[in-house]
Amino acid sequence: VNEPSPQPDPTPAGDPGTVAIVGLGLIGGSLARDLAALGVGVVGVDRDPGTVEAALLAGVIARGHDGAHLDEALADAAVVILAAPVGALPGLIEGVSGAAPRALISDVGSTKRSVAAAAAAAGCAHRFVGAHPMAGDTASGWAAARPGLFAGAPVWLCPGPGAPASAVTRIEAIWRQVGALPRTIDPVAHDRLLAWSSHLPQLVASALGTALAGAGVARDLLGPGGRDTTRLAASDPVVWTDILLDNRDQVGDAVDGLLQSLARLRAALDNGDRRELDAVLQAARGWAAADLEGEPAGP
């Protein structure tokens, strides 16, 4: 009796081949490049006029807009993909929901609870399928965008409540087209997993970089291992401050887990406890050894 009424399939709106991408940075720009190369018509929206111009000149987008008139920009789009920093998504999704009232909406954000809540608040959850491609770089912006960024990359999909299977299939197809590997997950499970698998490594690399800077140790004094461990320290603070704050409850738990491991190691050093040091290093190696295939052999 309280079953949700079946939603009309949102995909037939607009030109079935046109995808609008809002935000032509590293992720949005790379996706635009790959889709355009496959013959998909891409409309690009970016608040930076230089970025829009560069994307037009590169032949990547068929039309470009600065985002001031979203209804005009998105008129043709069957699918709108939001590729802005996580903190900008709630405001953006509200505007896009009104400007493109029949389009299928997706995003590429690194957290999935807040954007799902924003879609629900904007009344477009039934035509929203959140996405998070596990690809990136410490470089950012249109200049860093490049073809093939998503080849082999896992992409987490979080369909909104009431989104029909056809909507999920449409977003899946876009990611498969560019070589990525889509998989569906619940937003809560996503944000917990990513707190550990992605946000914690970023935070640790930043903490390590700050500590090394404080000790006056330049990065070019590090060996190949130390350089890998600190590579993420170069990541864009604009992108990451948003992500860490948006997921701060889960990231806080993950940091506490790391602090426990560090405390064990610190105590073992203090006590000269070889057995305990060895136990932690063996546990870490066992975890890493389960995944040694697919790694490059060299340092």
Next chain:
Amino acid sequence: VNEPSPQPDPTPAGDPGTVAIVGLGLIGGSLARDLAALGVGVVGVDRDPGTVEAALLAGVIARGHDGAHLDEALADAAVVILAAPVGALPGLIEGVSGAAPRALISDVGSTKRSVAAAAAAAGCAHRFVGAHPMAGDTASGWAAARPGLFAGAPVWLCPGPGAPASAVTRIEAIWRQVGALPRTIDPVAHDRLLAWSSHLPQLVASALGTALAGAGVARDLLGPGGRDTTRLAASDPVVWTDILLDNRDQVGDAVDGLLQSLARLRAALDNGDRRELDAVLQAARGWAAADLEGEPAGP
């Protein structure tokens, strides 16, 4: 009046072309491979008969020994390079000093204070030039040894008190021959620097691996950034327990420095303090950006 008496040049002992390497693991074995390829006569010593046999079969060493009769093994050697785990070096240097009373002695250990003290205790500091090549891999043993491991790698040299310039030049030449970049440093400064630049990143990667294992997050769920940050978790605990214990005063200080950075980040998350989060991430990025050249562009 209390000046040390000039020491005789130790290098003329034995065949000037013969280098003995004690320990044919990743570092010793790779050095043996490179030197042999350059036409240098290499004598190999390893307590594992299978390793000695493999090195002989590969044509890398001219003669092989199991280490039971060091005087016989080292009779021809002008230079003896100790490539055993850090914890084994003090015992080894005493034996080698007696077995090769005129040879120039060096090592490849990741710490330099304890081996310098052991050389002094064994009475061979004047013919000891410690070395630490900044090259490695998470793989270990003869099977992991390969040509070219040291190409472009910095090598720290710590000449013992009273070692003549010719001794330093001889060890420098060996490392230059295999493409490495030798640089001289004081053992105390070395161990402080390496605590931050190498031992801390290793410890952090192991702590992160242990924490992720505890949270049930498999490594294949990590993106490229998380994988880089945790790559060192696969390192050999036998090698690293020795290093961390040997340098534990300096590593302890470095861990405390990291814990301070992590505490700042943890508090900023708790407080939702965007400005503080951004400050730490910016400091880390500034540190990393000073060294972005030479890094691969991709993730």
